[in-house]
Amino acid sequence: MDSAPRSAKGRRTRARLIEAGKTVFERDGFLQARISDIAAEASVSHGSFYHYFESKESLFREVAEQVEARLISMADIPADAEHSGDPVERIRAANRSYLTAYKGEARIMRVIEEVSRYDDEVRQVRIQRDKHLGARTEASIKRLQADGLADPRIDTGYAAEALGGMVARFAENFFIAGHKFELDKAVEQLTIIWANALGLTHGTTGYLEQEATHTRPVPPATFSS
Template identity: 35%
Template sequence: MSGEAGPADAAKTGADAGAAPLTERGARTRARIVAAAREVFEERGFLDTRVAHITRHAKVAYGSFYTYFPSKEAVFLEVADRLFQEMTQHDLLPAAGPSPAARVRRANRGYYEAYRRNAKMMAIIEQVATFNVEFQELRRKHRAGAIGRSAKAIERWQRAGLVDPGIDAEMAARALAAMVDHSLYLWLVQGEDAPDTQRLLDTLDDLTIRALGLQA
């Protein structure tokens, strides 16, 4: 990966195998660096961010950064990993709820709220995804988990006679996730002209419900 090289004796991140456990103070410092990194990435973008920008914003010594992260790429991966965990906890088709259609509506609104909160970082993520292979793999891992859970929900509904058994559950989950995700990206990140939010979400709900043949 390209980027600033850390000191030769920089310690591995706390997440690395064999790393010593962090003290309470160390954990607080690390968390402050991660929080500051996110704010700096959102302000400057990934390419223009330097470790010095992050440490200055976190109010820690420059060398302290390398106690916890070997590079700005490493802290970016941690920021992105946390963001993906928040984003993908809202399954497209959650298991619990009064009815499948109600679950779809609740999930779409949960995902919209998460996307809206993270819109600035989502823009940076799209930038980094074009050239960072390690980051691409991280995004694929989280996306695959969410799609897999949605596919299992479709399969359950197929067994219950609620969805056409001829539908490919995995491909349906992928296609529906892409529709929702890209629609929100254009709306919240690109600022593309669109109907009001409620109309957009209602339409995404209707398209998902009708695609699966669910009772509204």
């Protein structure tokens, strides 16, 4: 088991190794990354690495866990959007937060995607991220149904799984597979699809300005709790 440093200096060194590992994994990929390169990037000796991590694999799992946590933190959502009474604005803000975070982590996410195919622990980190997002999304859909804004026929568990998977897969195609999309338009289109899927067509605002003349304006897509 990896050592949990007790001193402030030890915690700083461990954090430095995690950041150095992320840099080297992004640059070289997982298989080509070497512990000696990670140690050099962190300005520690090769031997010091093993005071904090058992192996390159254990360090990578720590990197993956921190990155996945950042993706779902929604820390950049403005308070007025997060607490807005308009569900469309909350959906839009959450979509933008997720896509922006994914864009910022695209290089390491490419490596995490690859490693998760054969490393059970990294795959479990991703599964836990999906479960966390799914639970948060399902709770949001239930609130919309209780408020009479979302289609009551929708099974919230199925909807959370399907819509969350849509956004996650879109982000992978956009930032890893290299599909040509534009961020602002992606946010709005995902939001429209998400809100329409929930039947969120009345009692809300925040529709796209250019849609305002449509007979039935359509809203935007992704939740925060």
